[in-house]
Amino acid sequence: EPEVTQTPSHQVTQMGQEVILHCVPISNHLYFYWYRQILGQKVEFLVSFYNNEISEKSEIFDDQFSVERPDGSNFTLKIRSTKLEDSAMYFCASRDSSNQPQHFGDGTRLSIL
Amino acid sequence: AQSVAQPEDQVNVAEGNPLTVKCTYSVSGNPYLFWYVQYPNRGLQFLLKYITGDNLVKGSYGFEAEFNKSQTSFHLKKPSALVSDSALYFCAVRDSDRDDKIIFGKGTRLHILP
Numbered sequence: 540e541p542e543v544t545q546t547p548s549h550q551v552t553q554m555g556q557e558v559i560l561h562c563v564p565i566s567n568h569l570y571f572y573w574y575r576q577i578l579g580q581k582v583e584f585l586v587s588f589y590n591n592e593i594s595e596k597s598e599i600f601d602d603q604f605s606v607e608r609p610d611g612s613n614f615t616l617k618i619r620s621t622k623l624e625d626s627a628m629y630f631c632a633s634r635d636s637s638n639q640p641q642h643f644g645d646g647t648r649l650s651i652l
Numbered sequence: 653a654q655s656v657a658q659p660e661d662q663v664n665v666a667e668g669n670p671l672t673v674k675c676t677y678s679v680s681g682n683p684y685l686f687w688y689v690q691y692p693n694r695g696l697q698f699l700l701k702y703i704t705g706d707n708l709v710k711g712s713y714g715f716e717a718e719f720n721k722s723q724t725s726f727h728l729k730k731p732s733a734l735v736s737d738s739a740l741y742f743c744a745v746r747d748s749d750r751d752d753k754i755i756f757g758k759g760t761r762l763h764i765l766p
Contacts, residue, residue: 582742584753595751630695638703640686641754643696
């Protein structure tokens, strides 16, 4: 069964540095998402992306965050200047049509030092 | 705004017994409802969904859930629990009339006791 693939599995970065998290969604999917899960807390929506533009974003997704689909397969999340509170598990998800569920990757654990 | 409540942080069930993990939701429009399971150090794995149609939906690994519109509930059930069902379970809702994002509950940790 096709999967959403995320790399790296664990990223350690110094506070203030830029970080890029990588995702390869399922190949025929059209809608892409990023969520995050701070340790011990619920999964929170960050952003959705369709037709090469952001369709919705949460309050968490401020000017420090950006997403990009640089080619036909990758979907990246960039955090420009990381803060300690950005430490979390970041999940990428994708889906095909309107009634279908989102399929999630295994996540990237981001640790900000 | 939509929300999901999972009232139990943890549910303990003996192997072979039926299990229920509770979920209630709040949306202003028509709900799309989902259950996901998370195993340690893994992502969220889709179990089942309710979009429309029969209120009882069947999903992966013998799980099922019943949509109850009057009680705004979508409880997850399984007739006979396995030790391997032990994991973290998330209920989620999407307001299909408004937007695309999924709102998750805080999760319920299910322990199946051998």
